[in-house]
Amino acid sequence: MRIEAIESAYYRLPLEAMGDAGHGAIDSEEIVTVKLRAGGLEGHGYAYTIGRGGRAVQALIEYDLAPLLLARDATGIAALWDLMWQRLLYVGRGGLASFAIAALDIALWDLRGLREKKPLYALLGAAAREIPAYGSGVDLTKPLGELLAQTEGFLARGLPGVKVKVGKPEAREDEARVAAVRKLIGERIALMIDANMAWSAEQALERGRRLEPFGLYWYEEPTIPEDVAGHARLARELAVPIALGESLHSPHEFRSYIEERAVEVVQIDPVTNGGISASVRALEMANAAGLKASSHYCDELAAHLLCAAKEPVYLEKHAFALDRYLEAPQVVSNGRVRPSEVPGTGMRFAAKALAPYRR
Secondary structure (H helix, E strand, O other): OEEEEEEEEEEEEEEEEEEEOOOEEEEEEEEEEEEEEEOOEEEEEEEEEOOOOHHHHHHHHHHHHHHHHOOOEOOOHHHHHHHHHHHOOOOOOOHHHHHHHHHHHHHHHHHHHHHHOOEHHHHOOOOOOOEEEEEEOOEOOOOHHHHHHHHHHHHHOOOOEEEEEOOOOOHHHHHHHHHHHHHHHOOOOEEEEEOOOOOOHHHHHHHHHHHHHHOOOEEEOOOOOOOHHHHHHHHHHOOOOEEEOOOOOOHHHHHHHHHOOOOOEEEEOOOOOOOHHHHHHHHHHHHHHOOEEEEOOOHHHHHHHHHHOOOEEEEEEEOOOOHHHEOOOOOOEOOEEOOOOOOEOOOOEOHHHHHHHEO
């Protein structure tokens, strides 16, 4: 089943102005779509960014990866992932290369599902299940009143968990915001915090100790992803579990964290991790280590992938979901989601909705 054609397109979607401690201001989202044709079928894939780097991702696809894959066997997904990784190794080992590989890898898995007439979760050897969802926003810059209003919106949707960004210059600001959210949601709703790599490991330890009393479900990305030892120290010394994964751009990076016991909740993102193939490998390692699994963004794909986790705890429902641009947005019922049942990933962008934002 030879790959006959690969097409990509670039879109820039406007967002409400927002921001966090690690990434700074965010006012747009870039989407790079891929259509990959083989055997009379067309697999769909995509990558996203938080407004920077999307053109570079598309260029890697157009000039390096698409020519590499053309005429190769589309059924050998693992071998094609390894080939793309190896050919970009000198300039990659993560980052933009992983995003570009991801878009094509997602398209290849979608194509496989179409060919075998199976949804993605079944291709992974998993059974469909309901996954609890939690509400998440990029809300560090929101005034407290707006943060609480956002949280009330999550509660109104029946979500059993909510997440708050931390990383204010003064510790007491974070404490006041987390305390206010905990008071609003009560003790039965899970409360997560996300620092987005704001601090050194030492600062993250001090901040974590001050925030632990609020009964946190996890403490996400407390320091930079390069500091595996720092995360391992935080996991040892704090009672709240350490969660991360969105900034790990290959299975190799996940392996380092899991082997060093530097993560307790593994969060997969099939775009930032380097594709469905990469996220599956991360989940296999998490399963073997007895770790919990969650997700970052990519709601529609994550609902399939988390079915392959031994202990999936939560799927992230993000404030800037792609629902308005999709043919069939994910449904949240009683605070839970299920994977789609159509062949492949089940994720299709609505052409008319996206068209005004093509660049």
